[in-house]
Amino acid sequence: MGAPTPPPHRVDVRRALGGGSVADLLLWRRWLAGVALLFSSTATWFLFERAGYNLLSFAANTLFLLVLVLFLWAKSAALLNRPLPPLPDLEVSEDSVAKAADVILEWINHGLSIAREITVNRNLKLFFQVACGLGAISYIGSLFNFLTLVYIGVVLALSVPFVYDKYQDHINDKLCVTHSILQKQYKRFDERVLKKIPVPPNKEKKIE
Numbered sequence: 246m247g248a249p250t251p252p253p254h255r256v257d258v259r260r261a262l263g264g265g266s267v268a269d270l271l272l273w274r275r276w277l278a279g280v281a282l283l284f285s286s287t288a289t290w291f292l293f294e295r296a297g298y299n300l301l302s303f304a305a306n307t308l309f310l311l312v313l314v315l316f317l318w319a320k321s322a323a324l325l326n327r328p329l330p331p332l333p334d335l336e337v338s339e340d341s342v343a344k345a346a347d348v349i350l351e352w353i354n355h356g357l358s359i360a361r362e363i364t365v366n367r368n369l370k371l372f373f374q375v376a377c378g379l380g381a382i383s384y385i386g387s388l389f390n391f392l393t394l395v396y397i398g399v400v401l402a403l404s405v406p407f408v409y410d411k412y413q414d415h416i417n418d419k420l421c422v423t424h425s426i427l428q429k430q431y432k433r434f435d436e437r438v439l440k441k442i443p444v445p446p447n448k449e450k451k452i453e
Contacts (some may be wrong), residue, residue: 258410271406283403290396 262268270282271276292298322328336418359375371384389397 254415258406258413262406271402272410273403273407277405281398286396286399290392293392338399 256428257267259272259393262271266275270278292303293300359371363375386394
């Protein structure tokens with residue numbers, strides 16, 4: 246008999262998620278924050294989707310109530326010689342703006358590199374992957390509205406990492422089988438369809 250197959254390498258899910266407070270939240274190591282996020286997301290979805298409440302009216306009423314409370318608090322503080330309401334510093338720092346700009350720039354450059362690979366280098370494999378991905382997103386978007394998609398994303402974010410971290414070995418076995426099947430199907434599609442599509446040679450224009 247041959248040597249037994251070694252067990253697959255386990256992935257540190259917490260490190261893969263960044264290893265910070267967000268990772269602890271998604272893995273339910275901060276269960277109180279997870280419950281609060283799930284409850285608030287469910288309440289928001291039910292309020293706007295089932296109760297038929299309008300988002301603009303809700304935002305306006307919430308801001309009006311907040312301004313009214315702060316106004317009455319400030320007036321009573323002046324009359325009773327009490328401290329003013331503690332308002333946080335609402336200024337956006339330049340560092341946070343620069344970090345957000347770097348992230349956005351990285352995503353834009355990645356999208357432009359994919360577009361160049363498809364249009365200039367005529368990568369049919371990448372074109373097929375992008376077309377399938379956009380088609381799947383379009384189909385899912387036609388089934389749900391934006392708020393429902395956000396709520397589903399929150400529920401999946403609070404469930405998928407936790408389940409994968411707990412049952413990683415069993416899920417990896419199923420994923421390996423699925424990946425091998427998809428590879429065989431794509432190889433057949435590549436041989437029967439993609440390789441038969443004539444691709445003109447990529448001629449770069451000479452700049453005089």
